[in-house]
Amino acid sequence: MINQLRKIYPSLLVYKEGCDHLDRAYKWFVTDDNKIIGIREEELTCKDVALLVTFLNPYTTDLPVLTVEEQKWRKVIQMAELSPTSEFKLENPYRLIYFSFKENQISPILFKDAINELFAKQVSILWENGHEGIIIEEQMMYEECISYEQIIDVLMSDLYVKIKFFVGSFKEELKDINQHYQSLTKAAKTIFSYSNKTVVTYIDAVPYLLIDQTELEARLDISKTVLQDYINDEETLKMIEAFVQCNLNISETSKVLYMHRNSLQYRLDRFLEKTGIDVRQFHHAMAVYLALIARK
Amino acid sequence: MADLKLVNIKKIYDKNVVSVQDFNLEIRDKEFLVLVGPSGCGKTTTLRMIAGLEEITEGDLFIGDKRVNDVPPKDRDIAMVFQNYALYPHMNVYNNMAFGLKLRKFKKDEIKKRVDNATKILGLEDLLSRKPKALSGGQRQRVALGRAIVRDAEVFLMDEPLSNLDAKLRVQMRAEIQKLHSRLQTTTIYVTHDQTEAMTMATRLVVMKDGLIQQVGAPKEVYDKPNNIFVGGFIGSPAMNFLNGKLEEDYFVMEATRVRVPEGKMKSLREQGYAGKTIVLGIRPEDVLEGPVVNDSPDTKIRASIEVSELMGAEIVLYSKVNNQDFVARVDSSCNVVAGETIDFAFNLEKAHFFDEESELRINTN
Numbered sequence: 001m002i003n004q005l006r007k008i009y010p011s012l013l014v015y016k017e018g019c020d021h022l023d024r025a026y027k028w029f030v031t032d033d034n035k036i037i038g039i040r041e042e043e044l045t046c047k048d049v050a051l052l053v054t055f056l057n058p059y060t061t062d063l064p065v066l067t068v069e070e071q072k073w074r075k076v077i078q079m080a081e082l083s084p085t086s087e088f089k090l091e092n093p094y095r096l097i098y099f100s101f102k103e104n105q106i107s108p109i110l111f112k113d114a115i116n117e118l119f120a121k122q123v124s125i126l127w128e129n130g131h132e133g134i135i136i137e138e139q140m141m142y143e144e145c146i147s148y149e150q151i152i153d154v155l156m157s158d159l160y161v162k163i164k165f166f167v168g169s170f171k172e173e174l175k176d177i178n179q180h181y182q183s184l185t186k187a188a189k190t191i192f193s194y195s196n197k198t199v200v201t202y203i204d205a206v207p208y209l210l211i212d213q214t215e216l217e218a219r220l221d222i223s224k225t226v227l228q229d230y231i232n233d234e235e236t237l238k239m240i241e242a243f244v245q246c247n248l249n250i251s252e253t254s255k256v257l258y259m260h261r262n263s264l265q266y267r268l269d270r271f272l273e274k275t276g277i278d279v280r281q282f283h284h285a286m287a288v289y290l291a292l293i294a295r296k
Numbered sequence: 297m298a299d300l301k302l303v304n305i306k307k308i309y310d311k312n313v314v315s316v317q318d319f320n321l322e323i324r325d326k327e328f329l330v331l332v333g334p335s336g337c338g339k340t341t342t343l344r345m346i347a348g349l350e351e352i353t354e355g356d357l358f359i360g361d362k363r364v365n366d367v368p369p370k371d372r373d374i375a376m377v378f379q380n381y382a383l384y385p386h387m388n389v390y391n392n393m394a395f396g397l398k399l400r401k402f403k404k405d406e407i408k409k410r411v412d413n414a415t416k417i418l419g420l421e422d423l424l425s426r427k428p429k430a431l432s433g434g435q436r437q438r439v440a441l442g443r444a445i446v447r448d449a450e451v452f453l454m455d456e457p458l459s460n461l462d463a464k465l466r467v468q469m470r471a472e473i474q475k476l477h478s479r480l481q482t483t484t485i486y487v488t489h490d491q492t493e494a495m496t497m498a499t500r501l502v503v504m505k506d507g508l509i510q511q512v513g514a515p516k517e518v519y520d521k522p523n524n525i526f527v528g529g530f531i532g533s534p535a536m537n538f539l540n541g542k543l544e545e546d547y548f549v550m551e552a553t554r555v556r557v558p559e560g561k562m563k564s565l566r567e568q569g570y571a572g573k574t575i576v577l578g579i580r581p582e583d584v585l586e587g588p589v590v591n592d593s594p595d596t597k598i599r600a601s602i603e604v605s606e607l608m609g610a611e612i613v614l615y616s617k618v619n620n621q622d623f624v625a626r627v628d629s630s631c632n633v634v635a636g637e638t639i640d641f642a643f644n645l646e647k648a649h650f651f652d653e654e655s656e657l658r659i660n661t662n
Contacts, residue, residue, distance in 0.1 A: 105368055110399055117384045117395065150382030157376045157443060158396040160369035162349040196309060238336075258334035258530070 002037060011040035015065065029056035033075075036065065063127045064112045070124040073136055076174060077126070077181045090174055092138040096181060097148070098166040098188035100132040105161045108133075114155055118146055134181065139170055148199045164192055167201045194296050211293045219294040226291035228275050237292060239267060240279055244289045248280060298360045298373070298450040298483055299325050300346065305355035307341050307507075315341045316507045319355070326481045328474075332494035333504035333530070339487045340455055342504075346485060347453050348372055359451065375447035379456040381440040383428040390415075390424040393442045407446075414445040417479065418472075434465045441476065452484040458493065470496060491531050495519065503527050521649075525656040528578045528649060534613055537584070537623040539577045540653070543570050548577050548645075550619040555643050556595030561661040565650060568659060575659070578649035581613065584625035585642045586633070593642035601638040616641075 006012040015028070015036035026038030029052060036059055044052075066074065076088045101111070108130055116122050120140050127133040146154075148165045155163055166188035171180070184202075190212050191205045211219060223231060230236050239257060243264075246252040254261040272278045279285045305319035316338040323329050331339040344350040346357060348369030357364055364372055383392045393414055397407045415421055418438045428436055437457065444452060457473070458466045474497055477484055488494055494501050495515045503510045503518060503526075511523040515531075522528035528536040541550040546562050548555050557565065565571065590597055600623075604615040607629060614625045614633060625641060633639055650659045 106370070114395075114399065117387060120386060146382055146385055147380075150380040153378035153380040154382050154384065156349065157378060157440075158399055160348070160372075160376075162344075193310075256335050 001031065002035070005037070005039075009039045009043050011038075011043050013038050028059035029053075030059050030066075030074075031056055032078075060127070060130060062108060062130050064109050064125070067122070067124065069122070070126060073124045074126055077177055079178060088174065090172075092140065093170045093172045094136055094138045095170045096168040096184050097135040097137055098132070098168075098184055099135060099163060100188075100192070101161045101163045103131045105131075106159050110159060111155075111161075114158055115151075118151055118154070128185070134185065152198055163198065165199045166191060166205070167199065169202050194293065207290055207293055211290060214294070223291045223295040226275075226277070226287055227295065230271065230275065231295065236267065236271065237295075239264070240271070240288055241292055243268070243279060244285050244292075248282070248285055299323065299358075300451065300483065300485075301356075301358040302342075302346070303356040303358070305342070305345060305357065306353050307338070307345060307350060308353045314507055316345070318508060321502065321509070321512065323483060323485065325483055328477050328484045328486065328497060328499045329502065330486045330488060330494040330498035330500070331502045331504060332488055332491060332498075333510075335489060336506075337504040338507040339489075339502075339504050341507075343453050343455055343485060343487045346451075347374055347376055373450040375444035375449035375452055377440055377444045377452070377454045377457045379459050381433075381437040381457065381460065383436060383439055383443075385428050388425050388427055389420060389431070389439050389442075392428070392439055393446050396443060397446055410446040410448065411442075414442040417445060417476065418442050433461050434469060437461060437469055438472070441473070445476075445480070450483065452482050454484065454486045456488055457486075459488070459490070466493070473497065492533060495531065501531075503530060505530075521658070522578075523658055525576060525578065525651050528651070528658070532580060534581045534624045534626060536578045536580050536649075538651075539579070539618065539621050539623065540574060541577060542574050543572060548575075550621065553598050553619055555598065555645060558646050561645070561648075561650070564661040565659065570650070570659065574653050576651040576653055576656070578651055578658075579623075579643055579645075580647070581624045581626035583644040583647045584623065584627075585644055586614075586625060586627040586631050586639065590640045590642040593644075596643045596645055598641050598643070599638060600641060602633055602635050605633055605635050 002012070002014065011026070013026070015038065023038065025040060025042075027041050027044055027049065028036055028038045030036055032055075037056075039052075072088050108127060112125055115125065115135065119137070121138065123138070124136040125133055126136070148167055152163050152165065155161070166184065168180070168184050171177075187202070187205060187209055191200050191208050194208045194212075197204075214222075227237070239253075239259070242257055243250075243253045246256060250261050250264055253259075254264045257264070268279060277284045277288060279288055300321075300323040302319050302321045302323075305316060306314070307316040308314050319338075319342060331342060333339050341350055345352050348364070348367065352365050359372060359374075384395060387395060390411060393411045394407045397410065402410075415424060418441060420435075420438060420442060423431065423435060423439075428439075431439065440457070454473075458469050461469060470493060473486075486497065498515055500512060501515055501518050502512050505526050511518055511527045513521075518527060518531055522531060522536070525538060529538065539550055541548045543549075543557070543562075543565060544554075546556055546559075548557050565575075585593070598618050600616040600618050602614050602616050606613040606615075610629055612627055612629050612631055612633070614627060616623055616625065627633075650661055651657065652659055
């Protein structure tokens, strides 16, 4: 294919590993077999570009060049079904971590440099664009663990950028990785539209993802039916949300809310009297929690 | 070094959640300003707006004379220290401090000069080649401070930097940060939920609740003259006692118990129309007296039974009730009182505060 394209676009060149930067005078694409090719922009019309992106992936020059490992991951992720003859060998369990930061705040190359210093082995990063992507983290046996909350603080103090992570669960096989990759990316975008947290795990996200699947009318109905007269009582709802987040622990919640534990007990009793829902019981608390998410 | 000015700052998150509003503050050059308040009061959001990590919904932020609302965080000349004092686990102390500068393409000799300087200031000379896992919590936090110092920034922003340390280390690091500030004289904005940390470290405090400033002032000023019930209760440990009662003639009356209000305060309360009304009396635990002094104050004497007695070393904290309202007294440890005993207390009402029952604002009686 490359030779055929070169006949049409004589400037076409294939990126060679080891070169630091991609020439900005060229428009860059990734082929199906993960080769990065460039064609001089002056040789391309808008129509040409539109046609080329139907069978090639555009490649941004600001993004770090894919390593061999990253190329392998991209290839395996792009496969609709994993071929039994695939040469990709999984050495350790892995998880996918979606990240995003504010557009145009830092260079993706700097981000990658900093991220790589946090792990024992170089991690693969597949970029969606200049400010979003997926980190592929392999589980290493003896590595000192550093949480993503800590990673955010370290990177914020060095890179001056607010980062969000959606952390997937560890997997031991590559089966369905394509689907997993797609659903994780989609879920991340959903979850950050509900939550202000900067690190969300897949497990934390499940209630949000389930509620997001329901029709708007059903969501309204759930929140109205469960929350009843309290649907607009921000103070009480904030208190109940904190109570759920503190594992239904009165002392912990009263500390977090700077509220006397007796006042908290009294307000939870009032909620029970008025709604018949006892949020001290797990299944009632769960229903109220889902209703709170549905209300968002 | 720099002044900062926050003018009518407001932060609204998606879905119309107001996190901070009507925030007006001038932070003076070299000041150590502490934002303090309970979880969710907007203090971290305010700090992050100053850092540029959160967008400002309304209002203006100035660093020096320059409006910086739209200036990217990396160009604001600030250095940040966060709660998680995590470091790059595979780099030694030197490289952890140098890495931020390397990313910013500083020259090697400049990096070395700055890291050496921070190393000396923080006494890290012997630890430079160690990796984080070989450091104690306090040492890691010092390295995290070092990472900020090497920036040579105009403003330090610190978000609960000590809250992950154990109590003893926290006290030690508190003093180290104060020493660091007096040495570097860099304008510092420090966020904490811990009122003791706020009181001991601040040049000025900003007490926040529900996204609003409740009071700004020097620690002593805020302690002695809290603007409202919230500030009175938040600043001070054990917290200020609040008792509901009615002002009748010259007395503050709590059902069967009454205490005489000093003449000057009573006159002022009467002039402001509080005679015959329900108000809130605020009295700090150290102003609830015990022992022989009680006999000198028959008009403010109350009898109460002790529910809990906590020996703190030099003093004892006594938990009791007057007319079903809880109160706490902090008395000398020579007081030999145990739970279950009934004793006489006297309220030092010269030092008491009165608050409006509805607005919860302090009534000026000075």
